[in-house]
Amino acid sequence: MQKDELLKFFEGIKTEEDLQRMVNDRVREGLYLEFKQKQDSRNGQLGDRDKFHFSRALSGFANSDGGILIFGVETRRKDESAKKLKLINEVDEFIKSLKKIMINAVQPFVDQVLIEKIEKQQSATRGFVKCLIPASDKTPHRAMLDKREYYKRSIEGFYRLEHFDLEDMFGRRQKPLLKAITEVEPGSEPNADWKLSFIFRNEGRSIAKYYGFLCTFNDNIEFTGFDKIQDVSGLNKKPAISYENNVGVIHPNGVNHILGHLFFKKRRHPGKVIVQINYYCENMMPCILNFDFE
Numbered sequence: 701m702q703k704d705e706l707l708k709f710f711e712g713i714k715t716e717e718d719l720q721r722m723v724n725d726r727v728r729e730g731l732y733l734e735f736k737q738k739q740d741s742r743n744g745q746l747g748d749r750d751k752f753h754f755s756r757a758l759s760g761f762a763n764s765d766g767g768i769l770i771f772g773v774e775t776r777r778k779d780e781s782a783k784k785l786k787l788i789n790e791v792d793e794f795i796k797s798l799k800k801i802m803i804n805a806v807q808p809f810v811d812q813v814l815i816e817k818i819e820k821q822q823s824a825t826r827g828f829v830k831c832l833i834p835a836s837d838k839t840p841h842r843a844m845l846d847k848r849e850y851y852k853r854s855i856e857g858f859y860r861l862e863h864f865d866l867e868d869m870f871g872r873r874q875k876p877l878l879k880a881i882t883e884v885e886p887g888s889e890p891n892a893d894w895k896l897s898f899i900f901r902n903e904g905r906s907i908a909k910y911y912g913f914l915c916t917f918n919d920n921i922e923f924t925g926f927d928k929i930q931d932v933s934g935l936n937k938k939p940a941i942s943y944e945n946n947v948g949v950i951h952p953n954g955v956n957h958i959l960g961h962l963f964f965k966k967r968r969h970p971g972k973v974i975v976q977i978n979y980y981c982e983n984m985m986p987c988i989l990n991f992d993f994e
Contacts, residue, residue: 701732703834706766710814710832716821719773719785719828726781731855732766735773737786744793746801754798754831755845756858758806758813761833762841763861763869764853772818772828780857791817791827798829806841810834837877838905840869876952877904878911880979880989887924887963896962898929898943898977902950904984911981912944913959918974920967928960950981 701709709732713719729735734757739747754769761767771794774784788794798815814832840850840861850861861869881899888895898915902908914932917939923931929943943959950957966973972992980986 701765706732710768713830716818719818723782723785729780731853732768734767734769735775735782736771737774738771738788741786741788744790744797746797751801751845755805755843756851758810758833759841759843760851760853760858762810762836763839763851766835767833767853769831769833770828787820787826788828789826791829795829805845807844808838808841810836810841840866874906875904875983876902876906876908876981878908878979878981878984879903880977884993893965898959899956900950900959901954901956902952903954904952906952908950908981910946911950913977913979914942915975915977916940920969920971920973922965922967924965925963929962
């Protein structure tokens with residue numbers, strides 16, 4: 701399931717009626733969904749079992765493809781399907797407690813977790829809790845409140861990672877992650893109406909080496925100048941420029957690096973300038989950035 705599809709699923713669970721529909725339809729737990737009852741639903745305090753389930757879900761979903769944990773639903777033992785709603789008293793306090801222990805529940809910390817209340821009708825203090833746990837780029841994550849184990853998610857539930865799984869995940873962890881950024885602004889060079897700047901930022905965990913890009917345009921553009929980039933239009937049978945660096949590196953410190961500039965004029969044709977950038981570096985899958993401007 702794609703990240704936006706998981707978010708849409710999460711946002712679609714809004715009311716008690718939505719949860720009751722899951723019970724009526726006997727929705728089963730699966731690769732992206734886990735139901736849990738609060739250990740003591742009479743108050744908002746975290747029990748040991750609540751901490752255990754939350755910590756394991758953070759690890760298992762983050763190490764996999766992401767998922768949704770819902771507190772306040774009893775399941776059938778036979779098939780792990782939704783059986784009955786179990787209201788949580790002091791639900792706001794319960795949410796505060798979950799957010800408070802997140803930093804200690806899993807290592808490293810899982811980013812962009814959402815924890816929200818599903819309110820009981822006509823009751824502001826009782827309800828249910830839904831947690832969106834996205835897939836992580838910082839795997840593997842350890843469940844610190846569940847015997848400090850590492851988990852992943854399958855259709856049968858969470859399972860503990862074996863040593864060879866961890867070797868593979870740690871081996872894949874140290875990689876660069878380049879992000880391409882562009883800026884279009886009025887040009888200061890003679891005969892240039894506009895300047896297009898090309899910027900890389902490394903948001904990964906390893907240095908980026910042998911990096912570069914190929915940028916192509918539709919015909920609604922006329923090049924007038926180049927700074928540290930090359931015109932390769934003849935090789936590509938369309939307006940195109942390229943950049944490559946086989947000597948330098950970009951460190952994973954989140955700092956922007958300006959690679960070069962293109963100076964250009966727009967042709968008199970109506971319509972937009974359409975741009976596609978294919979960018980790459982060693983140990984990273986090639987990426988594509990598409991955009992346009994008037």
